[in-house]
Amino acid sequence: MLAVCEKHVELYKELDAYIEELKGKKGILINVLHKAQELFGWLPQEVQDHVAKKLNIPSSVVYGVVTFYNFFSTKPKGKNQIKICLGTACYVKGADRVMERFLNELGVEESEVTKDGKFSVHGVRCLGACSMAPVVLVGEKDFYGKVTPDMVPGIIKKYKGEG
Structure with a gap:
């Protein structure tokens, strides 16, 4: 689980701002996931759930996209x-x-x-x-x-x- 710390709060704020910029456009999920992975370094379940909630789509849809494309990672990676x-x-x-x-x-x-x-x-x-x-x-x-x-x-x- 991601520790709730000031850094993560800031990362979530940045992700939310990015989502707001794209809201209303079609097919934004992959762009949002790229941004989330850029910010967090990987896509843990907590981040996937956050994206699903913000985009008002089921977590299973987000998980399906994350696990389908090999450029997304569900495991941490080194700097x-x-x-x-x-x-x-x-x-x-x-x-x-x-x-x-x-x-x-x-x-x-x-x-x-x-x-x-x-x-x-x-x-x-x-x-x-x-x-x-x-x-x-x-x-x-x-x-x-x-x-x-x-x-x-x-x-x-x-x-x-x-x-």
Whole structure:
């Protein structure tokens, strides 16, 4: 459950203001869910229920949309999401060892968030950069190619001081 704290109260206010801006327009649910995930980092049941109430739709409809689209998450993710391509080209060139090193260095299982909330590690099917295999994406824009397990500590270090 999300703790009721000042930060969450502010996030709900911001979400409500966004919903008010869109009210009356058709098909706003996905936009509202994107905004909610941007604000909270994920879509816990409490947030889904809040969206349903504000949009006057059943929670089951919101849940159905959240679980249908893979870009929505019902689990917390780290501030820095590390995505390791496990597609064929990357796997053949050692992506499994890179993944293992990230998990060991951070002390987490796949898709689990570090205790400080800074990192989560996710295996993905393809990042579209086969010529640079194996590839790692941190966040939405920091791409690393031809990654070896020995490069992992240096990559992590770049993001340790954030947040």
